[in-house]
Amino acid sequence: MQVNLRTLGVFLAVAETGSFRKAADVVHRSQSAVSMQIKQLEEQLGLPLFHRTTRRVLLTREGELLLGSARRAMAALEDGLGQLRDAAAMQTGHLALGCVPSVAATALPGVLAAFQRDFPGIRVTLLELPSEDLLQAIARQDVEFGIGPGVAFAGDFAFRPFARDPILALVPAALDTPSREAITLADLTRLPILMYARSAALRGNLERELAARGLAFDIRYEMLHAPTLVAFAKAGLGVAILPKVTIPARLGTRLRAVPIIEPRLERSLDVITRRGHALSPAARQLADLLAARFGRGEASIDLES
Template sequence: MARAGDSIPAVNLKLLHTFMLVGESRSFRTAADRAHRSGSAVSSQIRKLEEQLGLPLFHRTTRQVTLTREGEQLLQCVRRALGEVESGLLAIQEAADIQRGRIALACAPTIAGAYLGRVLAAFERRYPGIQVSVRELTAAALFESVRKREVDLGISVATDSPEFRFEPLLSDELVALVPRALLPDLRKTISLKALAAMPLLVLEQGTALRTIVEQALGAQGLQLTTRFQFMHSQTLISMATAGLGAAILPSTALPAPLDPAVQRLRIVRPTLVRHMAIVTLPGHALSPAATRLVEMFRKILAVHS
C-alpha cells in the first residue's frame, strides 16, 4: 500500500483511460463496450490500478457501481490530464501536417484567373512544406470532383444542393462588357432586357456563370440567343473588345484599365450576383493544411476584392 512520502506509482495512460470510462459511465459493462474489451479485462485493469494506488476507487454492489471519495478526486484529475494530452497530440499532428501536408484544390476559372496566383504565391512563402495541386474546373466538373473525393475542397458558386456544404467566401456582382460600337452613348447601367436584345457572349454549358445568366433571363421571360460560347472569361473579354457582342462577366474577371473599345456597365432590373464558396462534403473536416489555405484565400480577398 502506498504511504505518504512514497514515490508516485508508475500508472500508465491505458489504466487511467479505462478508469475514466468506468467512472463516467458507472458501469463496467458500458466501459467495456466503449473500450471494445471484455468485462473481465476492464475489471482486471481497475483492480491493477487500485493495487498500484493502494486504495479502492469504486464501491461495487450487485446493482450499481459508484466512485469512492478518492475515485471522484482521481476522475477529475484524469479528465484534465487526458484532455491536456489529447490537445497536445492534436497540436503536434497539426504542426506535422502543416510541415508536410498535401492539398488537392479544384477552383472555378474566374476565381483562379483573378486571385489564385497571388494566393498560391503567398501560401508557398508562408508554408513551403505543403504541396498544393490545383485543377481549374467548371462548376459541374468541380462538384463531381468534390463528390468523388478527388480533391479536398473546391471553390465555386454556392447552390442550394444538400449534397455539399458551402462556406461563404466572396460575393461577386456580374457586369456587362459592351462594345462602344453597339452602345456609343456613355452610361453606367444597362437593364437585363436591353442587354438580351444585343448579341450576347457567354460561357459554355456546365459553367455556374452560364446557369446564373440563363435563370435570370428565364425569370424575365427572356431567352438566351448567342452564336458564341467560350470556356474562359478572358476569351469573352477579347471577343467583346473585338466588337462581336456584349459579354456578361463577374466584376472580378475584368482587367483594369479597360480597352477603350468597350465599357463596363452594371446590370440592373435585376442585378446579378454570384456567391462564391468553399465547397466540401457534409461531415468532411478540412485538414489543418487546407484550413490554412482557406485562411490565405480570405486574407488575399480582403486586400484585393
Template sequence: MSVNLKLLNAFLLIAEHGSFRRAAELSGRSQSALSLQVRELEGQLGASLFHRTTRSVSLTREGQALLPHARRAIAEMEAGLRQVRAAAGMQGGMISLGCPPHIAERALPALLARFHAAHPGVALRIREMPQAEVLEGIRRQELDFGIGPRPANAPSLTFLPLMEEEILALAPAGTAGRDGSITLAALGSLPVIITSGTNSMRAMVEEAAASIGVSFQLRCEVQTPETAIALAAEGLGVAIVPQLALAGRRVPGLAALRITDPPLLREVGIVQLRGHRLSPSAAAFQALLRASFPSMPMMGATTPLEPGDCAKTISSEPARSVALAGSKPAGRRHGKRVSASD
C-alpha cells in the same frame, strides 16, 4: 486480439535495454509496475517473452519474433501523433480546397502567399475544377471546402458568402451605351462567347434572357472564362464572363461592360460539408478568406471599365457582408441571381 500499446511499450523498453531497472528509470515507473505489464502482455499472448534470472534479462524465441513488430507499431503510432500535433499547431498537415480555375488564378495567389508566410509547414492542395466537380469533391470529403457560387438545393452543404459578383460583357469599348453598360437585349444582337451549358453562369444568363424574350447568337462555347476572354481579344465576339475572371487583367481594345435590364448578380463564397469539422489550418485559411477575399468594386456609372479596373488589391478590411441562405439581401440592386446546382 487487442493489445494495449502501453504493454508493448513496456516490452520494448525492457527488450532494448536488457534490464527492468534501466527501463523503469527511463519510463519513470517502478520495476514492479513494468513487471506487471509484461506479465499481462504474456498472459494475453499465451507465451513467455523474457528469460529472467537474478542477473540478466533476455528475450525468448517468442519475444525475438515480437520485437521488430513492436518497434514498427510504436514507431507508427509516434509518427501519427507527431502529425496530429503538427496539424493542430498549424506546423504541418495539408489543406485541400477546390474552386473554378478563374477563382484560383485571379483571387487566390496573394492570399495563399500570405497564408504560407504565416504557416510555412502547412501544404496547400488547390484543385481547379468546374463547380459541379467541386461540390462532388466536398461531398466525398476529398476537399476540406470549396470556393464558388452559392449551391442550389444542396441540403448536405453550407455556404458562407464572401462577396457579390456581377456577370460582365467583355466587348469593344464602342459597344457600350452612354452609361458604359450594355443591356441584355442588346447582347442578343451580338455574337457571344460563353461557357458551356454545364456551367452555372450559363444557366443564369440564359434564364435571364428567356425572361425578356431574348436569344443569343452563339459564336463560341468554351469551358473556362479564360478561354472566352482570349477569344474575345481576337475579335471573335463578346465574352460573357464573371467579374472575378477579369480581376487584374487588361485586354487591349476591350472594356468590361455592366449588363443591365436586368443586371446579373451572384454570390461567391465558401462551400463546406454540413457538420464537417475543419482542421485548425483549414479554419485559419477560411478566416483569412473572410477577412481579405477580393471585394470587387462596381462599374463606373458613365464610362466602361478597362478589364483590369475590376481588380482591387487584397487588404485587411473585412469582405463586404452578404445575407446568409434564406435571408433577404439588404440594400442591393435588383437583378437576376443564380446558384450552382447541387
C-alpha cells in the same frame, strides 16, 4: 488478442532497463503494478517473456521477438504522431484543392504564392474544373475542398461563402452609350451577346433569370473561357457577360464594364466541402487567405489593354 499501448510501453521499459524497479520509475507506476501488468501480458500471450533472477530480468527468446516488433510499432506510431504534429503546425503535408477556371485564372495564383511563401513545407496540388466536375471531385475526395460558385441545392455538400462576385456586362465602345452607368437585362436582349458555354454555372443562372421575365438573349458566340470572351468583346463582336473577378483591371478605351440591373446579378463564391468534412489546418488557412484577398479587392487580373 489485443495488447494496448500502455502495456506495450511497460514491456519495453522492463526489457530495456532489465529491471522492474527501474521500469517503474520510467513509466511512473509502482513496481508491483509493473510486475502485474507483465504477468497479465504473459498470460494473455500464453508465453513467458522474461527470465526472472534475483539480480536481473532477462528476455526469453519469445520476449526478444516481441521486443523487435514492439520497437518497430512504437517507432511507426511516433513517426505518425510527428507527421500529425507537423501537419497541425503546417510544417509539412499535402493539400489538394479544386477550383473553377474563373477564380483559378485570377485571384488564386496570388493567394497560392502567398500561402507557399508562408508555408513552404505544404505541397499544394490543384485541379481546375468546371462547377459540375468540381462537385464530383469533392464527392470522390479527389480534393479536400473546392473553390467555386454557390448553388441552390446543397445535397451532400457544404458551402462557405467568402465573397460576392457581381456579374457585369463588358460592352464594346461601338455598342455603348457613354452616359450609361448600368444596363438592364431587358436592354441586353437587344444586343448581340457573348456567353459562357452551357456547362458553366453562370449560364444556368442567367437563363433562369431570363425565363422568369419572358426574355431571351441573342447569343452570337459561346466560349469556355473568360479571356476568349474578353477578346471577342474587344473586337466589337458583342457584349460579354462575365463575373467581375474575370474582368481585366485595365480595359483600355474599347471596352467598358457596366453593372447589370433589373435584376442586379451576382454570384456567391464559396469554399465547398463534403457535408460533415472538417478542413485540415492548412486548408483552413488557405481558405481564410483567399477570403482576405477578396476582401481587399484584389480579385481581378491585371492585363494590358
